[in-house]
Amino acid sequence: AQTVTQSQPEMSVQEAETVTLSCTYDTSENNYYLFWYKQPPSRQMILVIRQEAYKQQNATENRFSVNFQKAAKSFSLKISDSQLGDTAMYFCAFMKHVTGNTPLVFGKGTRLSVIA
């Protein structure tokens, strides 16, 4: 079974600074997908960024980028120019590349606080 580990339960960053959230995962699969979801105080789950395991190039979405290290099974999220609105719980998630049921396997989350 796949597992996802987020080793930082809480982090804080000053506004406009850069912060990196860590995520490691365990799988025997070769093809899969990785995601970062953001959960603000409203509790809505919002997709931040997505990475296909077969792509070597790291995904980027505006101020959000990932460092995907397939051999190390590591998938960290970098937030540049942090904003107060980035304050949220962040979840790393794994999805197998299969047809049929494809549940997201989530880590336990990292609570990020952006400080003015």
Add this chain to the structure above:
Amino acid sequence: EAQVTQNPRYLITVTGKKLTVTCSQNMNHEYMSWYRQDPGLGLRQIYYSMNVEVTDKGDVPEGYKVSRKEKRNFPLILESPSPNQTSLYFCASSQSTGTGETQYFGPGTRLLVL
């Protein structure tokens, strides 16, 4: 606007009183899923549906039922709720499976069972 909706958003009930949480999506998605979120445990899948009339258990199905009579709707049924079902529930949907399709989440339903 493309979205997944859930109702109710908040619910307080008592042990044993049957309840239904509705989920509806307007994106013509085939795959739908229910998750529960508990502190320290992240999100775990309860049930899923590959299409109309095709449903199956996820990781934590005990105490829940689902149905998929229409493509857009996927209600979660708690026939006899118990306090250990107090949780935050999310419905999610995606177009299909097999290609890492993004799953879109509803706004969540916070349930308290007394």
